[in-house]
Amino acid sequence: MAVDYAVIIAYLAGMLAVGWWGMRRARSKSEFLVAGRRLGPSMYSGTMAAIVLGGASTIGGVGLGYQYGLSGAWMVFTIGLGLLALSVFFSARIARLKVYTVSEMLDLRYGGSAGVISGVVMWAYTLMLAVTSTIAYATIFDVLFGLDRTLAIILGGAVVVAYSTLGGMWSITLTDMVQFVVKTLGVLVLLLPIAVVKAGGFAEMKAQLPTEYFAPLGIGGQTIFTYVLIYTFGMLIGQDIWQRVFTARSDRVAKLGGTVAGVYCLVYAIAGGVIGTAAKVLYPDLAAADDAFATIVKDALPVGVRGLVLAAALSAVMSTSSGALIACATVANNDIWSRLRGVVGRGRDDKGAHDEVAGNRAFILIMGVAVIGIAIALNNVVEALTVAYNLLVGGLLVPILGGLLWRRGTAPGALSSVVVGGVAVVGLMAWKGILANEPVYYGLLASLVAYVAVSLATKPTDAAVLAAWRERLAGRTSVPAAEGTVPVG
Numbered sequence: 069m070a071v072d073y074a075v076i077i078a079y080l081a082g083m084l085a086v087g088w089w090g091m092r093r094a095r096s097k098s099e100f101l102v103a104g105r106r107l108g109p110s111m112y113s114g115t116m117a118a119i120v121l122g123g124a125s126t127i128g129g130v131g132l133g134y135q136y137g138l139s140g141a142w143m144v145f146t147i148g149l150g151l152l153a154l155s156v157f158f159s160a161r162i163a164r165l166k167v168y169t170v171s172e173m174l175d176l177r178y179g180g181s182a183g184v185i186s187g188v189v190m191w192a193y194t195l196m197l198a199v200t201s202t203i204a205y206a207t208i209f210d211v212l213f214g215l216d217r218t219l220a221i222i223l224g225g226a227v228v229v230a231y232s233t234l235g236g237m238w239s240i241t242l243t244d245m246v247q248f249v250v251k252t253l254g255v256l257v258l259l260l261p262i263a264v265v266k267a268g269g270f271a272e273m274k275a276q277l278p279t280e281y282f283a284p285l286g287i288g289g290q291t292i293f294t295y296v297l298i299y300t301f302g303m304l305i306g307q308d309i310w311q312r313v314f315t316a317r318s319d320r321v322a323k324l325g326g327t328v329a330g331v332y333c334l335v336y337a338i339a340g341g342v343i344g345t346a347a348k349v350l351y352p353d354l355a356a357a358d359d360a361f362a363t364i365v366k367d368a369l370p371v372g373v374r375g376l377v378l379a380a381a382l383s384a385v386m387s388t389s390s391g392a393l394i395a396c397a398t399v400a401n402n403d404i405w406s407r408l409r410g411v412v413g414r415g416r417d418d419k420g421a422h423d424e425v426a427g428n429r430a431f432i433l434i435m436g437v438a439v440i441g442i443a444i445a446l447n448n449v450v451e452a453l454t455v456a457y458n459l460l461v462g463g464l465l466v467p468i469l470g471g472l473l474w475r476r477g478t479a480p481g482a483l484s485s486v487v488v489g490g491v492a493v494v495g496l497m498a499w500k501g502i503l504a505n506e507p508v509y510y511g512l513l514a515s516l517v518a519y520v521a522v523s524l525a526t527k528p529t530d531a532a533v534l535a536a537w538r539e540r541l542a543g544r545t546s547v548p549a550a551e552g553t554v555p556v557g
Contacts (some may be wrong), residue, residue: 072378074375075372075378076378083231084230087232087234087239091234093238094235094237096425097168099425100238100425101236101314101394102237105166106315109324109328112325115240115241115312116329117329118247118383118387120151120303120329121147121251122387124200124204126251126380127204127207127381128143129141129143129144130340130364133343133347134354134357134360136280137286137345138281139285140287140341141338142337143299146296147299147333148330148332148333149296149330150300150303151330151333152330153304155330159322159323160319163314163318163321164540168398169187169307169311170190171187172402173468174482176540177477177533178467185486186464186482187404188404189460190399190403190464191399191404193306195435195438197453200453201385202221202225202443203221203443203446205223205225207362208382209224221440224389227386228386228436229432232390233432236429240391247387250380250383251380251383254376254381259343259365260339262368267347272349277349298461298508302461305460305464308395312391343360344361347360351363396435397428398431400431405431455497458493459490459493461511463489463511464486465489466516467483467519470485474523477519478527480523481518481523485519489512489514489518490511492514493507
């Protein structure tokens with residue numbers, strides 16, 4: 069394993085080095101939080117694909133393939149569909165807003181009355197997303213070094229917190245590009261064909277496994293529908309995803325680059341299902357489906373290649389973890405702490421302001437330590453991720469999409485939608501269970517009813533607010549020079 073260890077250690081050291089280099093570029097709020105809004109199509113596509121395909125998509129996607137066959141690809145496939153929908157229908161408008169957070173968008177659209185509440189919901193989502201990604205380090209480092217769970221979480225989490233704190237979005241963008249390349253080589257180029265060959269090819273796989281392993285809907289129609297509600301719609305409104313949209317240098321880059329990343333996600337989904345199916349042939353009696361990825365990597369791959377593929381898994385986890393961490397810190401600082409202090413900056417891109425960079429850097433460090441602590445204390449990753457997405461979709465989907473699509477939506481309607489949807493989701497999770505389908509179904513319905521009913525029953529949004537919103541949405545609002553002029557990638 070010496071060669072594998074060397075590959076992983078070199079990879080981790082490289083991530084820290086990139087973080088140190090990124091610190092030199094992050095000298096303004098815009099540079100630190102959204103990479104100066106100047107990423108070109110290649111870097112934008114790579115980093116967007118890196119953040120949406122995390123540990124759940126890699127380790128979990130292979131595990132679903134092990135359990136259900138090719139239809140196990142549906143979870144990651146719906147993530148790809150969500151990214152495609154966001155990129156084709158909404159990303160251009162989102163990029164033109166020139167804001168930092170989803171709550172700032174709600175303030176612009178509705179007149180600034182739901183920021184703190186929506187910020188709390190988004191903060192809870194991004195926090196739990198970062199926690200679940202951090203927990204995944206335990207699986208990878210256990211396979212690599214046989215480390216204790218707590219030590220593995222601290223090691224992996226510390227590396228991510230370090231490079232994220234140093235350089236903000238610049239460091240995360242640069243490391244995500246490395247992670248995208250490593251992930252593509254490790255999973256698609258190496259593990260996928262090797263797994264199929266080791267399993268005897270598709271003909272042998274079909275001969276060894278039941279027919280339902282190759283049925284497109286074998287995982288179940290209701291499960292697929294739930295995945296669409298949670299992951300496809302979740303991709304449309306998550307702060308971690310929007311913050312990457314804000315990094316695009318133009319609305320065209322956001323649309324086309326995001327579309328490329330979405331197609332990549334679809335390919336990655338199918339690859340995970342195939343690898344999991346091959347693992348079922350090779351190791352039919354694993355104790356847990358999520359062990360399939362680590363087992364096939366450890367036993368089926370040659371030295372060196374094994375280290376690269378494990379680095380790919382580590383890349384997947386780190387990209388999602390760092391993206392969720394900076395999103396969590398951005399929301400905590402800009403949407404909650406600043407508002408509670410009475411300092412509300414609606415999308416301003418003020419130059420320099422070392423104190424702003426230092427403040428956001430401090431919040432990343434604080435949130436990072438909190439994430440590591442919660443990850444150590446928490447055991448059930450699936451439940452934590454389900455809580456995060458249920459709150460996000462049930463509480464924020466309707467007011468966000470309503471604001472983009474329905475002119476009659478009002479601030480009281482948006483606020484009631486967030487509160488009613490969030491309370492309904494929490495109450496139903498307590499009653500029916502966290503993993504039940506009813507919380508997101510009925511929470512989303514309650515949010516929609518509240519939004520429409522209250523919006524129609526209240527005074528329409530002020531014409532001046534709507535006019536300013538349309539100007540910003542059309543990209544006619546001037547952008548300060550602090551944004552930077554040199555495109556990247």
